[in-house]
Amino acid sequence: MSADCVFCRIVTGTVPATIVHETGSVLAFRDLNPQAPTHVLVIPKEHHPDVGSMARTAPTLAGEVLTAADEVATIDGVRDSGYRLVFNTGRDANQTVFHVHCHMLGARTMTWPPG
Ligand code: 5GP
Numbered sequence: 001m002s003a004d005c006v007f008c009r010i011v012t013g014t015v016p017a018t019i020v021h022e023t024g025s026v027l028a029f030r031d032l033n034p035q036a037p038t039h040v041l042v043i044p045k046e047h048h049p050d051v052g053s054m055a056r057t058a059p060t061l062a063g064e065v066l067t068a069a070d071e072v073a074t075i076d077g078v079r080d081s082g083y084r085l086v087f088n089t090g091r092d093a094n095q096t097v098f099h100v101h102c103h104m105l106g107a108r109t110m111t112w113p114p115g
Pocket residue numbers: 006015017018029030031032033034041087088094095096097098
């Protein structure tokens with residue numbers, strides 16, 4: 001828990017969010033500024049700054065984040081139509097919140113390559 005981290009504050013309930021799915025270790029909530037009809041952020045409740053840090057120090061948790069993202073796809077009805085998972089990491093990827101989060105995007109056709 002990091003007091004100045006907005007996603008840690010969503011985990012503790014100090015900052016409100018629209019929760020879609022929750023397990024003992026993972027929380028999924030709707031992005032404030034959605035880039036697709038389904039845009040959910042899937043985060044570990046434990047603070048890790050980025051996906052590399054989580055994957056190296058807590059690989060089981062990293063798997064739980066992915067499983068939860070797939071569960072959110074089922075909840076939002078996009079598992080069959082498809083979805084995209086994105087972990088923005090560092091400056092070139094425009095990471096703005098340094099609590100690892102998986103963007104789960106769906107319910108529209110995605111372009112490739114991303115901008
Ligand atoms: P990043 O650019 O770091 O990959 O993405 C951060 C994401 O978090 C952005 O899509 C932004 O809209 C979202 N976000 C930032 N602050 C909040 C917040 O307080 N609540 C919610 N639900 N989403 C947030």
